[in-house]
Each structure stands twice: as C-alpha cells, then as structure tokens.
Amino acid sequence: MGDGSPVVHGYPHLDTVRSAINALYRRISHEGMHAYATSLVPADAAFSDADDLHLGTQRVARAMVQHLRLPEARMIVGFRRMEHAAGVELAAGPEYFIELNDRFRTHRRDIGAALAHEVMHVLLHRLGLEFPGTRDNEILTDTAAAYLGAGWLLLDAFREDATSSQKLGYLTPEEFGYVLAKRALVFDEDPSPWFTSVQAYAAYTKGRELALRDGRQPPLREAGWAGRRRYAKDRRYAGEHPGAAADPALPYAFEGDGQELRVSFCCPTCHQRIRVPVRGRVRARCGLCRTVLECDT
Secondary structure (H helix, E strand, C coil), X not given: CEECCCCCCCCCCHHHHHHHXXXXXXXXXXHHHHXXXXXXXXXXXCCCCCCCHHHHHHHHHHHHHHHCCCCCCEEEEEEECCCCCEEEECCCCCEEEEEEEHHHHCXXXXXXXXXHHHHHHHHHHHHCCXXXXXXXXXXXXXXXXXXXXXXXXXXXXXXXXXXXEEECCCCCHHHHHHHHHHHHHHHCCCCHHHXXXXXXXXXXXXXXXXXXXXCCCCCECCCCHHHHHXXXXXXXXXXXXXXXXXXXXXXXXXXXXXXXXXXXXXXXXCCCEEEEECCCEEEEECCCCCCEEEEEC
16 A cells, blocks of 8 residues: 555556456356456445444445355454555455554545455455465456456555555556456446546556557557558568567567468457467457457468
C-alpha cells in the first residue's frame, strides 16, 4: 500500500501479467472462466461512514466470497496496525482470517479493494495455483482479481495528486487497466462507469490501448500497414534462411523451411502460443481459450 510515496507507472510486470492470464485459463478452463463473466457490482462493495465498521466489512467479505464462487469459505476480518494493506492466513479452511490495516477504519471506501486481493489469495490457494517467488505470486493474485471481476476495485483505489498518492496492489495502475481491458474484450463488459477515481479511469484508458494493440499484431488480419510490411520482410527472410534465429523482440517467429514454413505467435486473449502454416489467409482457433483468430500469414 502506497500512501504519499511516488507511484510506479508503465508496464514493468507485463510478462508476468500475461503469464498469469495464461495460467488462469490453464487451471480454471475456458468454461470455468466464463463463470466469472459478470463483475462484482459496485453496490456489493459500497461502504459508507454510517455503516458499522465490522458488520459492513463482513458484508463486503461475504459478497467477495460469493462472487469468487467460494460459498463454503468464511472470512473473519479484523484490523490492526501493520506495514502492508492487509494479510490473510492461508489454512485448510473453511475459516480464513484476514487482517486489514488500521488505516481502513477511516478509509472505508477502499475496504473492498483490500478484500478483493486477500480473498483472491484464498481462491488461488484452493486451486493450487501459485507462481514461484513472493513478487510474482502477488502479481498473479492482482491479475487474477482483476480478470475474475473483483479487481477493478484495486484500480479504483488509486488516487494521485500533486501532494499525495495512494495505490493498492502490486500492479501499476496501467497494468491493472490492461488486465481489466483484456477482461472487457472477452466478456463484453465495460468497467469504466464504476470508477470514482479520475486517475483510475485514465490508467484504464492507457491499459486498454495496449490491450487493443495485442489484437493488432501480425500475423493477425487487424495488423496495421507498418506491421504487415515488416512481417512480409521477415517472412521472406525466414524462407530464404531456414533455421535462422528469431528476433525475440518480434511478436511472431517462423519455423521450418521454405517449403513448409509455419509462424507462431501468442493468442491475444490468453497468450497461449499458436502455430499456423504460412499460406495466406487462414483462420486459427486457440485450443486454450477458444478464441477464433483471423490471420493473414
């Protein structure tokens, strides 16, 4: 939890974020992911100063549990002085103990955001899904919370002005925007009307630009003129120099020889690697998320 310290912007964790989206599809499956097609609604996380602190917190925690499809899990939430925003004790269940920073006693509007991250820890624990290392595992947790419909609250908790700032979670604001935009493209759901923070809306807009760019990379048919021209040059070179090392900076790679050339690239939805023959216009279907992709190879 940042409060007053400079907020990191941009996409320093983008590779891990994309790996996290891919891991979610692998673990939960295409059908399972669509069980989260509707986000947690703002009313379920609303918390006014007139609400009883503990009763209101338990109400929001129950809403989070229900949204994340953990009906048999019970969250017991308390408050104490601590360095971080919150923490959860991961045990066998069905009861899980969450501690929130004392700061939330007077910043109640962000309690839902803190709970979104901690309850997601419980879901990932039950799924047996984790990344090695604390940093990557926390990025996985933030990504999962955003992609499964509760993490828009984490982005909405971002506020920044000339003298102060606040951000919850490990992703940058733009990375949260990117994940939320990826989700919006899949489930046709626009979260932007829910943001109460002007800075959160701006970060979502920037993240959405990058998410849309994922779907406009060669060999996808929506690629722009410059990308198509570079792709044609690289395709010609790969055909004339079979076995040449691929440029890791490019979003595609060629395999095989000039007679049976194939191109591989990442699915713009789930980031699963896809391979298709180089034979002009082809339609590919991702075996993981089932997205149908129109390609010009």
